[in-house]
Amino acid sequence: xxxxxxxxxxxxxxxxxxxxxxxxxxxxxxxxxxxxxxxxxxxxxxxxxxxxxxxxxxxxxxxxxxxxxxxxxxxxxxxxxxxxxxxxxxxxxxxxxxxxxxxxxxxxxxxxxxxxxxxxxxxxxxxxxxxxxxxxxxxxxxxxxxxxxxxxxxxxxxxxxxxxxxxxxxxxxxxxxxxxxxxxxxxxxxxxxxxxxxxxxxxxxxxxxxxxxxxxxxxxxxxxxxxxxxxxxxxxxxxxxxxxxxxxxxxxxxx
Amino acid sequence: xxxxxxxxxxxxxxxxxxxxxxxxxxxxxxxxxxxxxxxxxxxxxxxxxxxxxxxxxxxxxxxxxxxxxxxxxxxxxxxxxxxxxxxxxxxxxxxxxxxxxxxxxxxxxxxxxxxxxxxxxxxxxxxxxxxxxxxxxxxxxxxxxxxxxxxxxxxxxxxxxxxxxxxxxxxxxxxxxxxxxxxxxxxxxxxxxxxxxxxxxxxxxxxxxxxxxxxxxxxxxxxxxxxxxxxxxxxxxxxxxxxxxxxxxxxxxxxxxxxxxxxxxxxxxxxxxxxxxxxxxxxxxxxxx
Numbered sequence: 001x002x003x004x005x006x007x008x009x010x011x012x013x014x015x016x017x018x019x020x021x022x023x024x025x026x027x028x029x030x031x032x033x034x035x036x037x038x039x040x041x042x043x044x045x046x047x048x049x050x051x052x053x054x055x056x057x058x059x060x061x062x063x064x065x066x067x068x069x070x071x072x073x074x075x076x077x078x079x080x081x082x083x084x085x086x087x088x089x090x091x092x093x094x095x096x097x098x099x100x101x102x103x104x105x106x107x108x109x110x111x112x113x114x115x116x117x118x119x120x121x122x123x124x125x126x127x128x129x130x131x132x133x134x135x136x137x138x139x140x141x142x143x144x145x146x147x148x149x150x151x152x153x154x155x156x157x158x159x160x161x162x163x164x165x166x167x168x169x170x171x172x173x174x175x176x177x178x179x180x181x182x183x184x185x186x187x188x189x190x191x192x193x194x195x196x197x198x199x200x201x202x203x204x205x206x207x208x209x210x211x212x213x214x215x216x217x218x219x220x221x222x223x224x225x226x227x228x229x230x231x232x233x234x235x236x237x238x239x240x241x242x243x244x245x246x247x248x249x250x251x252x253x254x255x
Numbered sequence: 256x257x258x259x260x261x262x263x264x265x266x267x268x269x270x271x272x273x274x275x276x277x278x279x280x281x282x283x284x285x286x287x288x289x290x291x292x293x294x295x296x297x298x299x300x301x302x303x304x305x306x307x308x309x310x311x312x313x314x315x316x317x318x319x320x321x322x323x324x325x326x327x328x329x330x331x332x333x334x335x336x337x338x339x340x341x342x343x344x345x346x347x348x349x350x351x352x353x354x355x356x357x358x359x360x361x362x363x364x365x366x367x368x369x370x371x372x373x374x375x376x377x378x379x380x381x382x383x384x385x386x387x388x389x390x391x392x393x394x395x396x397x398x399x400x401x402x403x404x405x406x407x408x409x410x411x412x413x414x415x416x417x418x419x420x421x422x423x424x425x426x427x428x429x430x431x432x433x434x435x436x437x438x439x440x441x442x443x444x445x446x447x448x449x450x451x452x453x454x455x456x457x458x459x460x461x462x463x464x465x466x467x468x469x470x471x472x473x474x475x476x477x478x479x480x481x482x483x484x485x486x487x488x489x490x491x492x493x494x495x496x497x498x499x500x501x502x503x504x505x506x507x508x509x510x511x512x513x514x515x516x517x518x519x520x521x522x523x524x525x526x527x528x529x530x531x532x533x534x535x536x537x538x539x540x541x542x543x544x
Contacts, residue, residue, distance in 0.1 A: 049450060051446060051449065051450060070452075071451055071452050073450075074450065074451065075447070075450040077443065077447060079443060081443050081444055081446070081447035083444060083461075083462065083465070083466075084542045084543070085465050085466075085468075085542040086542075094448075094451075094453075094461065095451040095452075095453075097457075097461075098452070098453055098454060098457055126541075126542050127542075128542060128543070142451075146451065
């Protein structure tokens with residue numbers, strides 16, 4: 001399943017945040033959105049998944065969704081968005097309850113995603129007992145439970161410390177290697193982008209336009225942490241972004 | 256990491272590993288690091304409350320036996336206790352307590368149910384909010400006791416007016432607490448629900464209502480405290496049986512033992528209700544950190 005954006009522009013009140021975005025999210029590849037603060041990457045992600053309507057332009061889903069797909073466009077949020085009063089198991093069950101699934105089938109899905117994210121031992125724990133990394137694993141498990149066509153990830157590792165970030169990056173690479181999925185990954189961290197992205201789209205500062213698209217051909221599980229080529233790409237991206245980021249840093253958030 | 260024994264820094268370490276700082280005159284003295292933290296974190300001290308209660312009661316008992324406190328000022332605690340025993344054995348306790356409890360229960364059931372329902376509607380629908388919030392704001396400051404004559408005219412002198420008064424009195428604080436609680440539910444949880452395709456009713460049932468529970472339960476404490484006050488007031492103004500009626504009768508006869516017996520019953524009622532809500536909170540809000 002592909003996601004196609006044509007001429008997408010968006011404005012809040014009198015501020016244009018996105019201008020003329022033309023984008024195609026290819027099936028089975030991860031697209032990283034990077035750019036300076038306030039360039040509209042999170043807004044673009046919300047538009048892609050239908051949580052907001054674009055002021056102009058079109059966002060279309062092309063092709064067939066995978067078998068057993070319960071929710072084609074699924075999010076993973078920066079602040080986990082777990083229900084604090086439900087256990088890990090019940091949080092995953094939440095997104096399955098409204099679909100007509102027999103209880104054994106639902107249980108099977110829950111067991112499967114907990115296994116894949118290595119959270120099976122914590123199925124009865126409450127979110128307040130979990131560390132940030134564990135909570136995000138539960139959120140990823142919840143997203144996988146609905147067998148999404150496109151996984152929309154909004155800075156999923158930003159709220160975690162850098163050690164946990166490394167571990168979870170490895171986990172995401174492993175997940176994709178075992179079962180490739182289509183993903184859009186918004187981040188301000190260029191190291192994450194070069195680790196995970198098949199295609200990296202650099203946005204300019206507000207109003208966000210597509211500055212450049214960079215593709216990396218190296219398979220995800222071969223991108224070790226000390227790769228010279230990757231470091232070079234990262235530096236290239238930062239050079240592109242640096243001036244924009246500097247100027248964005250000197251702007252007030254609101255007038 | 257071995258310490259650098261040859262460094263000529265202002266601080267040095269002696270053989271025991273203590274950091275040794277020079278004093279103001281620049282000589283190397285040797286003191287323990289003074290403790291500057293601690294405090295500002297009250298801890299429960301067991302038994303003090305009971306001790307103070309007992310001391311107070313014993314003090315009053317002794318004072319009235321010695322004649323320092325006349326029994327027109329304060330009754331002897333042992334006399335009040337004897338009155339209790341009389342109430343219990345003659346069955347009069349239940350004759351007064353049961354009507355009071357039933358009025359409290361039925362009245363607050365109506366008021367709280369209506370309050371929570373309307374509070375949720377206000378929290379979810381802009382039209383309802385715009386229409387009802389000013390109305391509730393106008394009703395809130397009215398002392399409900401002042402409305403009792405109106406309720407008697409509408410509902411009669413019998414039980415219905417008392418149910419209505421208590422219902423009305425518990426309604427307004429419950430509505431306010433409920434819609435504030437609904438507003439305070441983290442909106443990102445709602446967006447998450449929408450992003451997974453949850454329907455409107457599912458989101459209300461599974462995300463909004465459980466999320467608003469802490470606020471609703473704390474509003475319950477306020478409502479029930481108000482309910483007890485209204486109960487006593489309504490009974491004083493027009494009831495034959497009930498704790499309020501009992502207290503009024505005792506007061507008019509200047510029977511301080513019976514009056515205090517009634518007051519103690521009210522106090523126990525308040526403590527029981529507060530503990531019950533606390534128990535419900537602990538069970539339902541296990542998930543809070």
